[in-house]
Amino acid sequence: MARSFEPAVSRNSRGDRQNKIAEYVLREGSVSASQLADLFDVSLMTVHRDLDELERQGVVRKFRGGVSAQPSSVFESNVAYRLRSAQAEKAAIAQHARTLVEPGMAVMLDDSTTTLQVAYLLDDAAPLTVITNFLEVIKTVSQMPGIRLISLGGEYYPTHDSFLGVPCIEAIESLRADVLFTSTSAVSPTHAFHQEQEIVLVKRAMMRSAARKVLLIDHTKLSGTALHQLAPLTDFDDVVVDGGAPSDVVRALRDRRVNVHIAEVDPNPAAG
Amino acid sequence: MARSFEPAVSRNSRGDRQNKIAEYVLREGSVSASQLADLFDVSLMTVHRDLDELERQGVVRKFRGGVSAQPSSVFESNVAYRLRSAQAEKAAIAQHARTLVEPGMAVMLDDSTTTLQVAYLLDDAAPLTVITNFLEVIKTVSQMPGIRLISLGGEYYPTHDSFLGVPCIEAIESLRADVLFTSTSAVSPTHAFHQEQEIVLVKRAMMRSAARKVLLIDHTKLSGTALHQLAPLTDFDDVVVDGGAPSDVVRALRDRRVNVHIAEVDPNPAAG
DNA sequence: CATTGATAACAGTGGAGGATGTTAAGATAC
DNA sequence: GTATCTTAACATCCTCCACTGTTATCAATG
Numbered sequence: 395m396a397r398s399f400e401p402a403v404s405r406n407s408r409g410d411r412q413n414k415i416a417e418y419v420l421r422e423g424s425v426s427a428s429q430l431a432d433l434f435d436v437s438l439m440t441v442h443r444d445l446d447e448l449e450r451q452g453v454v455r456k457f458r459g460g461v462s463a464q465p466s467s468v469f470e471s472n473v474a475y476r477l478r479s480a481q482a483e484k485a486a487i488a489q490h491a492r493t494l495v496e497p498g499m500a501v502m503l504d505d506s507t508t509t510l511q512v513a514y515l516l517d518d519a520a521p522l523t524v525i526t527n528f529l530e531v532i533k534t535v536s537q538m539p540g541i542r543l544i545s546l547g548g549e550y551y552p553t554h555d556s557f558l559g560v561p562c563i564e565a566i567e568s569l570r571a572d573v574l575f576t577s578t579s580a581v582s583p584t585h586a587f588h589q590e591q592e593i594v595l596v597k598r599a600m601m602r603s604a605a606r607k608v609l610l611i612d613h614t615k616l617s618g619t620a621l622h623q624l625a626p627l628t629d630f631d632d633v634v635v636d637g638g639a640p641s642d643v644v645r646a647l648r649d650r651r652v653n654v655h656i657a658e659v660d661p662n663p664a665a666g
Numbered sequence: 667m668a669r670s671f672e673p674a675v676s677r678n679s680r681g682d683r684q685n686k687i688a689e690y691v692l693r694e695g696s697v698s699a700s701q702l703a704d705l706f707d708v709s710l711m712t713v714h715r716d717l718d719e720l721e722r723q724g725v726v727r728k729f730r731g732g733v734s735a736q737p738s739s740v741f742e743s744n745v746a747y748r749l750r751s752a753q754a755e756k757a758a759i760a761q762h763a764r765t766l767v768e769p770g771m772a773v774m775l776d777d778s779t780t781t782l783q784v785a786y787l788l789d790d791a792a793p794l795t796v797i798t799n800f801l802e803v804i805k806t807v808s809q810m811p812g813i814r815l816i817s818l819g820g821e822y823y824p825t826h827d828s829f830l831g832v833p834c835i836e837a838i839e840s841l842r843a844d845v846l847f848t849s850t851s852a853v854s855p856t857h858a859f860h861q862e863q864e865i866v867l868v869k870r871a872m873m874r875s876a877a878r879k880v881l882l883i884d885h886t887k888l889s890g891t892a893l894h895q896l897a898p899l900t901d902f903d904d905v906v907v908d909g910g911a912p913s914d915v916v917r918a919l920r921d922r923r924v925n926v927h928i929a930e931v932d933p934n935p936a937a938g
Numbered sequence: 939c940a941t942t943g944a945t946a947a948c949a950g951t952g953g954a955g956g957a958t959g960t961t962a963a964g965a966t967a968c
Numbered sequence: 969g970t971a972t973c974t975t976a977a978c979a980t981c982c983t984c985c986a987c988t989g990t991t992a993t994c995a996a997t998g
Contacts, residue, residue, distance in 0.1 A: 408957070427973080437959050442974070458966070458973065529808060536801060536822055545829050547819030547837045550808055557817050561837050565819045568833065680987070699943080709989050714944070730943065730996070 411436070412444050416453050419463055426460035482659050483612040483636035488512045490634050490657035491575055491610055495519050499572040502600055503531050505556030505593075506577035508610045510534070516541060525571055527557045527596065544569070551592070558592045566599040574604030580618035581611055583646050584627060587620035594622045606631045613638035627652045683708070684716050688725050691735055698732035754931050755884040755908035760784045762906050762929035763847050763882060767791050771844040774872055775803050777828030777865075778849035780882045782806070788813060797843055799829040799868065816841070823864070830864045838871040846876030852890035853883055855918050856899060859892035866894045878903045885910035899924045 431441045448454045454461040488511035503509040505528035513531045520540030527546035535543045548562030580587040609630040637658045647654050703713045720726045726733040760783035775781040777800035785803045792812030799818035807815045820834030852859040860866050881902040909930045919926050
């Protein structure tokens with residue numbers, strides 16, 4: 395009866411091609427739709443559909459005849475692209491996070507793809523209480539027998555697939571968790587940042603309600619900033635990054651008394 | 667882009683056969699597994715799997731060599747069986763409920779299969795706010811563009827697939843809905859009942875927070891009772907039943923000033 | 939101990955839905 | 969106005985997964 399709690403990943407050929415298209419566009423700067431159709435040996439219609447998808451994700455910008463890399467900042471596009479493909483790193487970080495969980499604990503998870511990876515691994519940590527506002531985590535954990543699930547209510551935000559707002563914060567404030575796993579979109583050497591006000595308020599509330607606060611960050615998010623400051627890094631009891639983090643950045647963090655853990659990427663993820 | 671929000675109904679052959687098996691067992695009282703395999707022309711293994719499923723639903727009881735109808739009370743088994751098959755009635759009731767919804771409203775839905783049917787129909791009522799504690803409704807409505815979704819948090823109960831408890835009630839109390847659609851497991855001529863304390867508390871909170879309270883009841887639930895009293899029927903602004911309701915029962919309700927609506931079952935549901 | 943029933947494990951099958959291509963209609967640049 | 973690009977709509981194909989059957993092992997009855 396050991397079910398798999400992995401996500402239902404869409405067929406690879408499509409995602410693969412989109413990744414390659416993104417890579418190509420980011421490298422070349424700009425390219426025509428028909429060129430891409432030629433290059434990847436698919437119809438023009440399929441290229442258009444891929445480009446629509448990539449544009450929706452903010453990786454490229456369409457114009458009549460083709461696409462270009464998001465002009466506002468090539469760096470950001472690059473980040474956006476990398477975000478979609480740091481799966482192995484996130485899995486490694488999640489594995490490390492999993493070791494911090496003991497049966498009987500109350501675990502709080504915020505809405506991020508990294509904490510979702512953690513959720514997939516909680517199956518055999520029962521008995522456990524999981525608290526979250528992330529619908530994808532809710533769907534996953536609700537299928538796990540032996541895990542008590544507490545949903546934080548609130549208004550549903552389709553862009554994050556999670557519940558936010560005042561009702562959510564009030565729900566958080568009446569709970570206490572043993573450990574919080576949270577992620578964010580950028581960290582500087584001193585602070586964690588996020589671009590959305592609503593999310594920042596919820597994450598802060600979660601931090602107030604958790605005994606141990608763990609920040610999960612893949613290395614593509616290091617050395618950046620975003621609009622809103624979330625918290626100083628020293629407010630977290632642990633910061634888990636993957637092995638791709640530059641050693642000087644890690645050293646700088648440790649110099650500032652940040653408790654950094656390095657999660658090495660499993661070189662052979664198939665042999666589970 | 668008009669997607670269907672119907673449920674992913676499992677292939678009919680299986681459900682059909684299970685219904686027929688349930689029917690047969692309830693009629694005969696007891697039957698051997700090999701008889702059933704013969705009768706329905708499937709393998710013994712399949713019969714066992716069906717019987718496991720039916721036992722899980724509390725419809726039959728397995729013993730070595732076969733199954734019998736749940737001996738504790740044939741009546742209840744019968745109810746359990748009917749509950750699974752009043753789909754057409756529930757759909758008709760949901761259609762009627764749908765006519766009470768206007769764009770712009772805040773609609774509250776509790777956790778019941780009947781209100782889930784209502785949720786399926788809300789797609790084209792946008793803009794709309796939907797408030798619910800039922801995970802299946804959350805999954806459905808979160809896919810509907812233009813509908814604002816507010817999740818009531820709380821502890822997840824796998825048996826109901828919904829969120830209950832104090833956090834849920836507190837969330838309800840800080841909201842106000844224009845209309846509440848609720849269902850329950852049994853109604854007498856005077857009151858609505860439910861067998862579980864937790865559910866009753868949540869439903870009562872919902873009733874306090876809704877301007878208009880609508881009770882949705884298929885006729886198999888009429889003239890019964892359950893452990894806990896939920897509310898007098900006159901507390902509801904409307905009670906919607908399907909056309910299968912006995913006319914004397916309907917008359918009795920109306921004599922007691924209950925505002926009963928009859929939802930006729932669509933004789934040709936395919937021609938939508 | 940023998941016989942029958944129950945379950946576990948693996949393989950085959952069919953159907954549903956997603957992805958792609960084709961065609962035609964609509965939009966936009968020149 | 970024309971040519972080119974884009975999108976909508978439909979048909980087709982393919983893949984995944986739930987369902988079923990078969991076989992083999994395990995449990996229970998007598």
